[in-house]
Amino acid sequence: MDIRTARMEAIPGQGGLKTTAATGAVGTPTQEMAELQEIDPKGTKEADQKQTVLVTGHAGFIGYHTTKALLERGDKVIGFDNLNTHYDTRLKRERLAMLEEVAKATGSKYHSVKADLCSGPELMETLETYKVQRVIHLAGQTDKYLSNSSPQDCVQNNITAFLALLEACRHFKIHHLTYASSHAVYGAGFQKPMSERDSANHPQRLDAATQRACELLAHSYSHQFKLPTTGLRFFSVYGPWGRPDSVLFAFVKKILEGKPIQIYNDGSNTRDYTYIADLVEGIVRASDTPAQPDPAWLTELPNQGTSSAPWRVLNIGNNHPVSIEELIAALEQALGKPAMKEFITGPILEKSQSCADTTALQKATAFKPNTSLEEGVQRFVDWFRAYHQL
Numbered sequence: 001m002d003i004r005t006a007r008m009e010a011i012p013g014q015g016g017l018k019t020t021a022a023t024g025a026v027g028t029p030t031q032e033m034a035e036l037q038e039i040d041p042k043g044t045k046e047a048d049q050k051q052t053v054l055v056t057g058h059a060g061f062i063g064y065h066t067t068k069a070l071l072e073r074g075d076k077v078i079g080f081d082n083l084n085t086h087y088d089t090r091l092k093r094e095r096l097a098m099l100e101e102v103a104k105a106t107g108s109k110y111h112s113v114k115a116d117l118c119s120g121p122e123l124m125e126t127l128e129t130y131k132v133q134r135v136i137h138l139a140g141q142t143d144k145y146l147s148n149s150s151p152q153d154c155v156q157n158n159i160t161a162f163l164a165l166l167e168a169c170r171h172f173k174i175h176h177l178t179y180a181s182s183h184a185v186y187g188a189g190f191q192k193p194m195s196e197r198d199s200a201n202h203p204q205r206l207d208a209a210t211q212r213a214c215e216l217l218a219h220s221y222s223h224q225f226k227l228p229t230t231g232l233r234f235f236s237v238y239g240p241w242g243r244p245d246s247v248l249f250a251f252v253k254k255i256l257e258g259k260p261i262q263i264y265n266d267g268s269n270t271r272d273y274t275y276i277a278d279l280v281e282g283i284v285r286a287s288d289t290p291a292q293p294d295p296a297w298l299t300e301l302p303n304q305g306t307s308s309a310p311w312r313v314l315n316i317g318n319n320h321p322v323s324i325e326e327l328i329a330a331l332e333q334a335l336g337k338p339a340m341k342e343f344i345t346g347p348i349l350e351k352s353q354s355c356a357d358t359t360a361l362q363k364a365t366a367f368k369p370n371t372s373l374e375e376g377v378q379r380f381v382d383w384f385r386a387y388h389q390l
């Protein structure tokens, strides 16, 4: 073993495989694999298989599902995650164990590296050792109210980590860097639906400000070093194996326990919820089509979502906002149990409405999320009950 490889700590697989990641149905690894086999946009499968992809944050919710989909279509994947303790690491270790199973069953090459993007030589060593050609960056920190961490943590895990990644991508001439951003970058003053063509210069939350900063850092690297980069603005992602700090987790738990759900603004706030399998399809398709300079880009009237450099940002959302009341109704239906609701007033730290304009995504990838809320919520609830044996 190469000395550089030896210094990288492999993450051991552990725990059993319990549920289907994309659908939430209880099933075997083989059944799971059938679920996302279809991702092969634009017939690029053969070319893609020659690529080695680094997925950061592969122990996380979105990183896990993305890695799984890539392995299922035969890509070589290197996962990179520090397994931070922002939520129960058992969930992360179980996701990693399932990825080991998927790799074994598909015969796809897969390595898992436990390391931090911000410190140490591991990132550069990983890119060099495995001859990585493409990067999908899904490590990061969403912390709406900074309740679990400090502002310094947020800047470190979002901006410092991203800068380290940009440097590594530049050094190893990565073909395409695709990275997570968020609808929250639109912040104050957005149009509806939210379009990449509009300004995103007034984020309100710190994590959103760091994500916007990453988009701008990416632009400078795309411009100066011709590094193709795509920032993906995710809209409220949900599904099996999701983050325990998400709203769906909290609501399902409360309904099952017979405890009241606190609702702000009469339940009329709306949000664009995106089902995880749709999101993953968008991520993979975007990664498959490297950003290119926009020939129509005008200095005098700049499109905010593209550039004269190989840089772009794309929304991935459902383009179908639903109210909290509608979300709760879908959960009640899926659980077969009514919710107790408590309407309250209080500080609203987030925009009460989000809706993705998916025109640019459709143009770039020939894809638009299409899972209905009812279907996605049912899959989430089925997984939740199987996982917690409720």
Ligand SMILES: NC(=O)c1ccc[n+]([C@@H]2O[C@H](COP(=O)([O-])OP(=O)(O)OC[C@H]3O[C@@H](n4cnc5c(N)ncnc54)[C@H](O)[C@@H]3O)[C@@H](O)[C@H]2O)c1
Binding pocket: 056, 057, 058, 059, 060, 061, 062, 063, 080, 081, 082, 083, 084, 085, 086, 092, 115, 116, 117, 118, 138, 139, 140, 141, 142, 156, 157, 161, 180, 181, 182, 183, 233, 234, 235, 236, 237, 238, 243
């Ligand atoms: N889930 C959503 O609804 C949503 C919405 C908008 C944007 N996003 C963004 O998408 C990305 C992925 O979100 P998620 O829901 O999968 O979160 P997650 O917390 O489940 O996954 C993130 C992973 O990144 C790892 N990580 C964090 N900092 C790291 C570092 N410095 N070095 C190495 N690994 C590190 C964590 O250990 C974790 O496993 C994040 O950037 C998030 O802000 C998510």
